[in-house]
Amino acid sequence: MGARKMTKKDTVExxxxxxxxxxQQVYNxxxxxxxxxxxxxxxxxxIDIQHLYTPEDISNLEYLDAIGFPGDYPFLRGVHPNLYxxxxxxxxxxxxxxxxxxxNKRYQYLLDHGETGLSVAFxxxxxxxxxxxxxxxxxxxxxxxxxxxxxxxxxxxxHEIPLEKITTSMTINGPAAIIWAMYIANAENQGIPKKQIxxxxxxxxxxxxxxxxxxxxxxEPSMRLIVDTFEYGFTQVPKWNTIxxxxxxxxxxxxxxxxxxxxxxxxxxxxxxxxxxxxLDIDAFAPRLSFFFNAHNDFFEEIxxxxxxxxxxxxxxxxxxxxxxxxxxxxxxxQTAGCSLTAQQPEINIVRVTLQALAAVLGGTQSLHTxxxxxxxxxxxxxxxxxxxRTQQIIAEESGVTNTVDPLGxxxxxxxxxxxxxxxxxKYFDRVAALGGVIPAIEKGFFQREIAxxxxxxxxxxxxxxxxxxxxxxxxLDEEPSIPILKMDENGEERQIRRLQNLRKDRDNTKVQQxxxxxxxxxxxxxxxxxxxxxxxxxxxxxxxxCQVLRDVFGEYKEQAIY
Amino acid sequence: xxxKIRVLVAKPGLDGHDRxxxxxxxxxxxxxxxVVYTGLHQTAAQIVNTAMQExxxxxxxxxLSGAHMTLFVDVAELLQEKQMQDVLIIGGGIIPQEDxxxxxxxxxxxxxxxxxxxxxxxxYIKKNVKR
Numbered sequence: 042m043g044a045r046k047m048t049k050k051d052t053v054e055x056x057x058x059x060x061x062x063x064x065q066q067v068y069n070x071x072x073x074x075x076x077x078x079x080x081x082x083x084x085x086x087x088i089d090i091q092h093l094y095t096p097e098d099i100s101n102l103e104y105l106d107a108i109g110f111p112g113d114y115p116f117l118r119g120v121h122p123n124l125y126x127x128x129x130x131x132x133x134x135x136x137x138x139x140x141x142x143x144x145n146k147r148y149q150y151l152l153d154h155g156e157t158g159l160s161v162a163f164x165x166x167x168x169x170x171x172x173x174x175x176x177x178x179x180x181x182x183x184x185x186x187x188x189x190x191x192x193x194x195x196x197x198x199x200h201e202i203p204l205e206k207i208t209t210s211m212t213i214n215g216p217a218a219i220i221w222a223m224y225i226a227n228a229e230n231q232g233i234p235k236k237q238i239x240x241x242x243x244x245x246x247x248x249x250x251x252x253x254x255x256x257x258x259x260x261e262p263s264m265r266l267i268v269d270t271f272e273y274g275f276t277q278v279p280k281w282n283t284i285x286x287x288x289x290x291x292x293x294x295x296x297x298x299x300x301x302x303x304x305x306x307x308x309x310x311x312x313x314x315x316x317x318x319x320x321l322d323i324d325a326f327a328p329r330l331s332f333f334f335n336a337h338n339d340f341f342e343e344i345x346x347x348x349x350x351x352x353x354x355x356x357x358x359x360x361x362x363x364x365x366x367x368x369x370x371x372x373x374x375x376q377t378a379g380c381s382l383t384a385q386q387p388e389i390n391i392v393r394v395t396l397q398a399l400a401a402v403l404g405g406t407q408s409l410h411t412x413x414x415x416x417x418x419x420x421x422x423x424x425x426x427x428x429x430x431r432t433q434q435i436i437a438e439e440s441g442v443t444n445t446v447d448p449l450g451x452x453x454x455x456x457x458x459x460x461x462x463x464x465x466x467x468k469y470f471d472r473v474a475a476l477g478g479v480i481p482a483i484e485k486g487f488f489q490r491e492i493a494x495x496x497x498x499x500x501x502x503x504x505x506x507x508x509x510x511x512x513x514x515x516x517x518l519d520e521e522p523s524i525p526i527l528k529m530d531e532n533g534e535e536r537q538i539r540r541l542q543n544l545r546k547d548r549d550n551t552k553v554q555q556x557x558x559x560x561x562x563x564x565x566x567x568x569x570x571x572x573x574x575x576x577x578x579x580x581x582x583x584x585x586x587x588c589q590v591l592r593d594v595f596g597e598y599k600e601q602a603i604y
Numbered sequence: 605x606x607x608k609i610r611v612l613v614a615k616p617g618l619d620g621h622d623r624x625x626x627x628x629x630x631x632x633x634x635x636x637x638x639v640v641y642t643g644l645h646q647t648a649a650q651i652v653n654t655a656m657q658e659x660x661x662x663x664x665x666x667x668l669s670g671a672h673m674t675l676f677v678d679v680a681e682l683l684q685e686k687q688m689q690d691v692l693i694i695g696g697g698i699i700p701q702e703d704x705x706x707x708x709x710x711x712x713x714x715x716x717x718x719x720x721x722x723x724x725x726x727x728y729i730k731k732n733v734k735r
């Protein structure tokens with residue numbers, strides 16, 4: 042045993058002795074001359090950070106068991122053996138605004154500038170499964186994403202984009218199955234087989250209840266729809282990631298890094314259990330599970346978070362019976378923290394984003410979105426998004442950090458922090474289990490309260506200037522510089538509504554009704570709903586119509602407001 | 605006893621970003637005000653009804669989806685229609701500077717963007733509450 046430890050015991054003892062001497066004779070003297078700026082140094086998860094880490098702090102770790110090799114259990118150092126030496130991460134900018142035509146232009150622009158994957162942002166009506174002309178859609182058309190009400194819009198969105206070559210990630214949850222069906226139908230209509238298309242649907246409803254709040258149906262039917270997509274995915278669309286289990290929104294809602302890590306992995310395990318309960322083989326669906334994390338300001342904490350996530354996931358999946366190495370992989374997308382951007386001196390956000398993106402890369406991300414400097418003001422302008430993309434390209438091509446796998450592996454501080462975050466995650470797992478599991482904990486408002494508490498504390502620290510945000514509570518300017526912001530086509534909404542109305546007139550409405558009826562019947566039973574939904578969207582049933590059928594059968598979720 | 609200021613913190617429309625609204629609600633409560641939070645997904649009519657029933661002095665609207673030019677204005681117009689001009693309306697969220705004059709013209713007294721210390725909102729309400 043001893044021989045497998047990170048540092049031999051006798052050396053640890055020697056280090057400990059020397060360390061004590063150093064503390065007394067060197068360090069204590071030094072801090073008398075230069076007192077420390079704060080009495081406590083804490084990271085964003087409120088963990089106390091010591092002034093120095095040494096082999097003592099990781100002497101309990103056994104390299105082969107706890108750290109190991111990239112591409113090998115427990116995958117702490119990465120899921121791919123050669124990581125970025127083989128293939129860089131996918132540069133995938135989350136984008137969508139106005140009409141499908143406008144967003145298609147933005148995609149073409151991004152691809153022309155070296156983006157390597159697409160990521161669709163939908164507007165609020167789409168996220169809630171409403172067509173653009175629904176009364177509740179008032180004022181929201183195209184505002185924080187693109188409006189997709191039917192297959193016609195989906196066709197325009199991907200006009201002249203080769204679906205067999207490019208992968209597309211779609212941030213859609215409540216109506217994920219329907220939007221995914223539209224993407225599949227669009228590919229099929231172009232003669233591209235389902236087996237060839239690749240991408241991701243977010244499809245993570247648990248974090249919607251917890252944080253992002255674009256839910257439609259109650260938990261039980263929502264989980265059923267998700268497992269339907271898992272099953273349909275691995276049999277019919279095998280290159281598709283049928284879920285992106287997301288911590289991003291949990292973090293944006295104000296959680297700490299540890300809460301993000303714990304709640305996200307907890308959600309992930311809940312999906313796995315739900316699919317296993319259906320009788321699905323874990324090794325059939327697990328390889329298509331993917332994750333999505335935030336990259337916030339505390340550089341090392343973020344890196345430790347990604348590394349810990351890989352190890353915890355591998356361990357837990359093994360415990361649940363996964364055999365294939367791929368089933369143990371925690372593959373993830375990262376987006377830099379929108380909530381860290383400041384409306385003050387917006388250009389300095391470029392620097393924040395650079396640091397956050399670097400943390401994601403050092404943490405071994407599979408794909409990355411870098412925020413644009415103007416996102417605390419509005420949706421990104423063309424120039425702002427180009428700089429954000431260039432930031433990734435500079436990290437990839439110029440910084441040299443891609444030359445070796447997991448360059449921070451073995452760093453005393455990073456390994457200690459990774460271990461610490463894992464420990465704290467398991468404490469949360471226990472607390473959630475004590476509440477009866479993830480869904481009961483949601484219903485009791487546990488996650489929501491934990492997050493609101495952290496968000497409030499963070500804001501208080503900023504307001505009280507205990508936490509410095511450059512440009513906001515220190516180093517402010519008397520006059521804020523103004524930067525140009527995105528202007529949308531004002532006729533987009535009218536055009537979209539006209540298109541919808543024409544569609545409802547021109548399509549074969551008897552067929553549409555027949556298929557919606559079949560979907561209703563299936564939803565009342567327990568068949569996999571994907572083939573029925575696909576039939577509906579192929580006949581140009583709209584998102585709103587298809588979703589309404591499911592609303593009728595499943596009902597709608599209402600949350601209790603907690604603050 | 606001095607009457608406490610009553611505030612309705614409201615989330616109009618489909619936007620689910622409630623971090624700011626909840627922080628503000630809590631901060632106003634901590635500052636001694638009586639706070640009612642509507643929760644998510646409120647129509648203008650629902651917000652105005654609640655404002656009326658709860659007899660609030662202030663309506664604080666929070667929106668990050670970009671639909672403020674429609675939804676904030678809807679609420680302001682409806683409050684006016686119901687003869688509730690004495691209710692102070694304030695707003696916050698991702699709101700470009702250039703939209704602010706139009707919102708003010710519509711009856712939103714002040715707009716608080718990202719980075720605003722919550723204390724500023726408390727002070728503003730105390731100074732400007734109309735009744």
